[in-house]
Amino acid sequence: MIKHIMDEACRILLIEPFCAGSHKQLIDLLHKEIPGTQLHSLPGKKWHWKARTSALWFSQVIPRDHNFRTLFASSVLNLAELVAIRQDLAVLHKVVYFHENQMIYPVRKQQDRDFQFGYNEILTCMVADVVLFNSKYNMDSFLSNINSHLKLIRDHRPKTLVEQITPKCHVLHFPIIFPETVNKSATNKSISNKDSNTCTSNTQLLGCNVKNENTETKLNIDKSFKKTGDKREKEFTKCCQKILIENSDFGKEGSCSETLSQNSRTRGDIAVGNDHLTFTDCAVDADGSDTFDETPLKKSKTTVQTGPLHIVWPHRWEHDKDPEMFFKVLTQLHNDGLDFRISVLGEMYSEVPEIFEESKVILQEKIANWGFLPSKQDYYLVLQSADCVVSTAKHEFFGVAMLEAVHLGCYPLCPNQLVYPEIFPKECLYNTEQQLYKKLREFCKKPFIPRCRSVVIDTNQFSWENLREQFLKYLVV
Numbered sequence: 001m002i003k004h005i006m007d008e009a010c011r012i013l014l015i016e017p018f019c020a021g022s023h024k025q026l027i028d029l030l031h032k033e034i035p036g037t038q039l040h041s042l043p044g045k046k047w048h049w050k051a052r053t054s055a056l057w058f059s060q061v062i063p064r065d066h067n068f069r070t071l072f073a074s075s076v077l078n079l080a081e082l083v084a085i086r087q088d089l090a091v092l093h094k095v096v097y098f099h100e101n102q103m104i105y106p107v108r109k110q111q112d113r114d115f116q117f118g119y120n121e122i123l124t125c126m127v128a129d130v131v132l133f134n135s136k137y138n139m140d141s142f143l144s145n146i147n148s149h150l151k152l153i154r155d156h157r158p159k160t161l162v163e164q165i166t167p168k169c170h171v172l173h174f175p176i177i178f179p180e181t182v183n184k185s186a187t188n189k190s191i192s193n194k195d196s197n198t199c200t201s202n203t204q205l206l207g208c209n210v211k212n213e214n215t216e217t218k219l220n221i222d223k224s225f226k227k228t229g230d231k232r233e234k235e236f237t238k239c240c241q242k243i244l245i246e247n248s249d250f251g252k253e254g255s256c257s258e259t260l261s262q263n264s265r266t267r268g269d270i271a272v273g274n275d276h277l278t279f280t281d282c283a284v285d286a287d288g289s290d291t292f293d294e295t296p297l298k299k300s301k302t303t304v305q306t307g308p309l310h311i312v313w314p315h316r317w318e319h320d321k322d323p324e325m326f327f328k329v330l331t332q333l334h335n336d337g338l339d340f341r342i343s344v345l346g347e348m349y350s351e352v353p354e355i356f357e358e359s360k361v362i363l364q365e366k367i368a369n370w371g372f373l374p375s376k377q378d379y380y381l382v383l384q385s386a387d388c389v390v391s392t393a394k395h396e397f398f399g400v401a402m403l404e405a406v407h408l409g410c411y412p413l414c415p416n417q418l419v420y421p422e423i424f425p426k427e428c429l430y431n432t433e434q435q436l437y438k439k440l441r442e443f444c445k446k447p448f449i450p451r452c453r454s455v456v457i458d459t460n461q462f463s464w465e466n467l468r469e470q471f472l473k474y475l476v477v
Contacts, residue, residue, distance in 0.1 A: 012037045015073035017054035020044020055081035080123035093477045096128040100397045103145035125165045134174040137419040138397040175464040179380045309447040312386035314345040320395035327359035338444040343369035383408040407459040411450035
């Protein structure tokens with residue numbers, strides 16, 4: 001049915017007043033993947049001016065001779081202004097997407113909050129037909145703050161706006177095109193086919209993604225590893241054994257262990273060598289032939305290095321991401337003599353908080369990567385090389401970078417607030433700056449912990465492949 005609809009040469013007007021970051025990712029994706037779209041956008045600079053003035057500019061550049069049926073725009077656009085000026089656009093099916101909302105945007109003082117930005121978003125929702133949010137947190141925080149925002153009006157306040165807007169609202173996660181992970185074990189010569197039950201390794205780290213197969217798992221510790229006698233590596237092995245048991249939920253009904261004991265097929269080893277921990281995944285059929293599982297668990301790393309902990313912070317270089325807290329914690333770890341490496345990525349704008357330059361000097365010897373990486377492939381390679389991804393955000397409604405990092409094998413540490421409890425399990429959340437420090441201190445001392453732990457998040461639910469038809473449902477009319 002979808003193919004039939006797409007063959008009808010739909011006409012969709014895409015508008016993005018602030019074409020940067022996730023706004024650019026989404027609008028470019030829709031323009032590329034959905035036929036019959038026409039895109040009008042403005043550069044992702046001077047956000048406040050785009051929110052105030054873009055409607056008038058778009059009213060002049062959008063062609064008047066058109067066959068548009070749907071208008072799709074981010075909430076940065078004052079849609080009420082645009083359709084008032086261009087009444088030919090008012091009759092279209094109007095869809096608005098909220099990447100964020102201005103009702104709860106963090107400001108240092110309440111009097112610094114610009115009433116007009118939140119008010120414009122309310123007006124936009126009033127004239128829209130469909131209002132989409134990238135998370136439930138985003139939707140709930142917007143709707144629950146409309147009335148309090150309107151109380152700032154001195155008199156003659158409008159009423160029942162929440163009741164009028166709520167039926168239009170839906171959660172539609174931001175669609176991500178995740179990169180294919182690299183099977184680093186393919187080039188790892190220290191693992192070989194030692195016998196018919198030990199096969200080429202795939203990217204399942206601890207092998208608990210069992211698909212109702214008859215299997216059994218064993219720990220195979222390389223003889224060369226035993227000979228080293230290194231105390232740290234013995235601790236590494238012990239930890240991995242413990243994590244294997246914990247992550248498998250042994251003894252629980254319907255758990256991995258139950259599945260493992262049910263049948264005669266044998267499923268690989270965990271090989272622990274001097275430089276790696278790899279789950280080798282294969283099955284032996286009744287005739288003795290090897291059957292390989294070629295499906296990688298994309299959220300796991302194939303090879304675990306024994307070097308210092310690699311921490312990545314892949315966020316915009318702005319105050320609402322709270323880089324001050326992040327660098328305060330890292331400086332404390334550094335002063336405590338702990339070993340780690342950092343990659344500070346993300347987009348930079350004209351005004352960069354001073355803490356970045358100050359911290360670059362203090363943490364110079366710890367820096368692996370510093371600054372925005374224009375190549376997406378280079379960016380993904382850094383994420384895949386990192387062990388732990390940290391967010392210190394005071395303002396987050398979804399978090400594309402965190403999910404990309406988790407998909408590529410990073411262990412996440414996020415605030416126990418904003419959108420994060422909606423997406424990440426509680427063991428990945430912290431409540432205070434001190435808790436973040438303690439978690440990172442433990443990881444610095446025992447970097448095998450984040451490298452061995454698997455995070456129970458199905459990133460595929462946020463993929464474009466999974467969300468495509470939902471977007472089409474709202475856009476194709």
